[in-house]
Amino acid sequence: MATNIEIEPGAALESALVTTESYENFQEMSSSLEEIKNSNFIPSTTDEYLDNCNNLDNDIHLNCSITSTNSKDEEYLQDEEWLSKSKHVFVLSSAGKPIYSRYGNEDRFASYFGIMQALVSFVQADDDSIRSIHAGDTKFVFLFKEPLILVAVSKTEECTLQLTAQLNYVFNQIASTLTLSRLVKIYEQRRNYDLRRLLTGVDRFIDNLLDFSENEPAFTLSAVQCLPLTSSIRDAISAAIIQSCSKIKNVVFGILLAKNQLITLVRMKKYYIHPHDLHLIFNLVQASESFKTVESCWAPICLPRFDSSGFLYGHVSYLAEDCQACLILLTVEGDAFSSLSEAKQRIVERLRRGSCLEAINESLASREESCMEVGFPELRHYIYKSKSTAQFYQPHISAPYSINSRRLVNIYKQAHYKLHCPTRPLKLLFERTPQDAILAWDTRGFELYAVLEPLIETSSAISTVGRLLNWIKKREDKLFHLNAPTF
Amino acid sequence: MLTDVKKIIVAKALILGDQGVGKTSLVLRYLEHEINGTVAPTVGASFFPCSISIGDTLVKLQIWDTAGQERFKSMAPLFYRNSNAALLVFDLTRYESFLNVKEWIVELNRNIDEPIVAFIVGSKTDLFKERQVSKDEAVKYSNHIGAKYYECSALYNQRVEEVFHNVALEMIKLQGDLTLTKTMNVCDGVSVNNSIEVNTIDYGTVIITGSSKENIAHGIKVNNACCFN
């Protein structure tokens, strides 16, 4: 496919985000906290992560249905509503103690947890690990990460890898609230510990994360979407954050976001944030209604990819009554609240003076033009991901998907899987169904997923995509955060 | 309004107690926020600045509403420093939450260098039918440790204002006692209205003894230099 684009849209030499392949496992990146505290800035080496998802040998295919035993807590097996859920997620300790269930009260089917634990440890005994069981249209996906076992039971069209990735997110969410070190230590001391004591309230975050990861392409793509803003405004916002925090030491990240879109991200030199960590922050903000009613909040947050052994402290606040963007200033200092509060005031003043608040509001309120209106009549929707910056752009969802966005999400998930399938990844995919056509393209610099009218000619699909790339390139300043500002 | 203000006192108030006892509801009700539906559990700790004027004195209360969830317990010591008042809240319908107030008192005593004025608050008086802690017992305990005791309902806005008003009063009293000693103490991170000049004279900490042995506090006083008079 020939395009006349020199550099792919949205690319930048340096990114504030760590760029990643999609289906990697949780692995801590560095022990950044100690480094920062000791002000001894040795850039951490990022090992290539072992991608133990790549091996599908341990998928077991069953043609049987699971039969129930007659225990007292099997009542959920009679519960139509519970059974009809398209995806269950369970978390248990490696000793088989229930920790979380997406639906229903986990205490009422404790014996299931026992079965799950038995399955995992049975396979484990042979120095092997169980990945998935396929029974009819139901997939049982397992993730064993010391000291927890995570299980998804899914009837969705998501593939094993995507389900494993979601389980990873759940694990990270738990690690993020307790730190991985503490989690491990707890079970070292007491193998039978009931972790729910420490996780009260966290189920809300896991629930939200699961909904979020099912519906948001950000999770599948390991990338974030930016709020469209002219680059001068975005730079002014970054500058306001940098200047206001200049005298405060050990601020690691300054993040401004609105409606699940990134406005800017300022980082400490040599430190990067992983998109997965950023997603946990988005999830925290989205699931915490309480942040909206308070002037500001001080919360411990562990970013497992950044450093799974300790907490960062987040000063979390919405900018102003008249601007619902959320500012998160992350530091390693537990007692920096008041200096960060003052910094926040200065940031808001600067943004007001520079008319940045208006610009943010305007962008939040603006109705983006549909593909049709900007001159792509055969294009229904698309997602463009710039790999070097771990950012993506998608227009608003419009007809015919506005009523059934789930369908669109599924098209993207399947196309994404085909491009990243470990056994036979495709570079280019063009598929047609009676309802729609999808063209997916994976290059070194970007991934593009375009959903088109089903009757489109192949050649015209290709030329549409070529024009689209040019169109995005012209707007890249606005659609992407191309600078990687530092404190 | 500000022209009448002769004195500004800045004080930090810490709210502690089990999860779900109604700490956040109490503050939100006092600050006249709408409480629609249920109040979400606090994450970490929330900061609410508020000003209470009593006579010619403006008390700027920096309220720290902490999270009661177990996993945040380790965070509490971050807030002890420089606190002037501690509101220990329990749910009148949960005896255990009352027992935990006692734990908090022990914990506070162990961790603070500077004494704090303690207030004990029994919440959810509206659920009187489910009450598990008698007034007698709560009052007795409060007297024993030299703390003031209040009962209120955030849901029906009963006696909520009184709690914070009394916190402010105690802060003024505390400051009055401090004037005698001629020592001033301003806590860090003070935000004071620009139009009023604040003189920081001394950063020393004063410990004064209150009515009861355990009830001692260190105070903050901001000099009453006001540019309006």
Ligand SMILES: Nc1nc2c(ncn2[C@@H]2O[C@H](COP(=O)(O)OP(=O)(O)OP(=O)(O)O)[C@@H](O)[C@H]2O)c(=O)[nH]1
């Ligand atoms: N009936 C009644 N319910 C109340 C009252 N105050 C709070 N509640 C309820 O108690 C629950 C918990 O209230 P919160 O204010 O969130 O409690 P909290 O102490 O801040 O909880 P954490 O932030 O988790 O520590 C909510 O569902 C409130 O609606 C009250 O005065 N009466």
Ligand SMILES: [Mg+2]
């Ligand atoms: Mg609360």
